[in-house]
Amino acid sequence: MNDKPRVLLVGAGAVGQVFGTYLRAAGCELSFLVKEKYAEEARRGYTLYALEKRQRAPEPLFLSGFDILVSAPEAARRRFDQVWLCVSSTALRAGDWVEQLARHTGEATWVMLQPALDDRDFLLRFIPPERLVSGMIPFLSFHAPLRPEDTFPPSGTAFWFPPLARGLFSGPPERLGAVLRTLRAGGYPASATGDATRAAAIPTAVLTVTVAGLEAAGWRFERFLQPDSLERVHRAAREAVRIVARHTGARASFVPPLLRPALFKALLPLASRVVPIDLETYLRVHFTKVGDQGRAILRTYIALGRSAGLPVRYLQEFQS
Numbered sequence: 001m002n003d004k005p006r007v008l009l010v011g012a013g014a015v016g017q018v019f020g021t022y023l024r025a026a027g028c029e030l031s032f033l034v035k036e037k038y039a040e041e042a043r044r045g046y047t048l049y050a051l052e053k054r055q056r057a058p059e060p061l062f063l064s065g066f067d068i069l070v071s072a073p074e075a076a077r078r079r080f081d082q083v084w085l086c087v088s089s090t091a092l093r094a095g096d097w098v099e100q101l102a103r104h105t106g107e108a109t110w111v112m113l114q115p116a117l118d119d120r121d122f123l124l125r126f127i128p129p130e131r132l133v134s135g136m137i138p139f140l141s142f143h144a145p146l147r148p149e150d151t152f153p154p155s156g157t158a159f160w161f162p163p164l165a166r167g168l169f170s171g172p173p174e175r176l177g178a179v180l181r182t183l184r185a186g187g188y189p190a191s192a193t194g195d196a197t198r199a200a201a202i203p204t205a206v207l208t209v210t211v212a213g214l215e216a217a218g219w220r221f222e223r224f225l226q227p228d229s230l231e232r233v234h235r236a237a238r239e240a241v242r243i244v245a246r247h248t249g250a251r252a253s254f255v256p257p258l259l260r261p262a263l264f265k266a267l268l269p270l271a272s273r274v275v276p277i278d279l280e281t282y283l284r285v286h287f288t289k290v291g292d293q294g295r296a297i298l299r300t301y302i303a304l305g306r307s308a309g310l311p312v313r314y315l316q317e318f319q320s
């Protein structure tokens, strides 16, 4: 790889723009692969805000001067060291663009960030394991304003890292090392772990079920925190954690006893105070946007649970 890694980011949404900002800070030559409908917006460049405190707008960060591709075969006209997949799990499977892009990106390292348990296996159909690095996303990001009437954050893409958050990555040592060096050079908090998919599997399971419960409660914390709602959520979360632990080998015996209604009741108000935006609104907007991905993840848990003979009764209640 040369001194200035050449990076192609697929998807210039909330996550792609944040990684683009850090990779640019690391000195990377950036290209984005975007859908045709977003090309003009991409050509104007992006404005981002790294949030710290409520109602205190930070200095804007500008991201521009990158190459824009609107189809996978166009990648053949450039050489890339890294390809970052900044789209949802369901977008990975929409059409044959992954297969096409794999054909046109030579020996590039691919970095996947998707949360579904079967995403890595899907990508391994096109990318050899020696070139695939897996990561998880520790920050929140969104297109501001979340509601038309909001004046904070200013219009652009806002992002926030929880205190002490680190992005975990795993993969073949040489490729992983190059990805971590690049990210750290740009100031991104990145660490290696044995298996990023496994490390994220149980938090993802609890989050997915919590979000399904919140959606069933009309995206209102007040309704979500009612005893019957919490009862369904904590039981479904226990089912999901057992299934995921069985499937990934993640150590989880200590988790189900913790998953009690009281935990959700305590954590939600705490999280609402720590996050520097209206958490209820963010969760509604973000998880409506990636709703097809959440439903697909739930379906996978139920299918895996059934085939392993594990209970799925409460998970099924959240299937719409």
Ligand SMILES: NC(=O)c1ccc[n+]([C@@H]2O[C@H](COP(=O)([O-])OP(=O)(O)OC[C@H]3O[C@@H](n4cnc5c(N)ncnc54)[C@H](OP(=O)(O)O)[C@@H]3O)[C@@H](O)[C@H]2O)c1
Pocket: 010, 011, 012, 013, 014, 015, 016, 033, 034, 035, 038, 086, 087, 088, 089, 091, 092, 097, 113, 114, 115, 137, 138, 139, 140, 141, 142, 286, 289, 290, 293
């Ligand atoms: N944002 C967060 O806070 C956050 C946090 C943790 C994890 N994640 C995960 O990160 C992933 C991306 O989330 P996001 O918030 O960045 O979503 P997003 O804002 O919707 O960005 C994804 C972008 O990629 C585009 N896209 C989809 N397929 C594409 C393709 N084949 N080629 C080029 N562009 C394509 C989408 O277009 P359309 O608009 O047409 O769909 C959209 O513009 C999801 O799996 C999400 O769960 C996000």
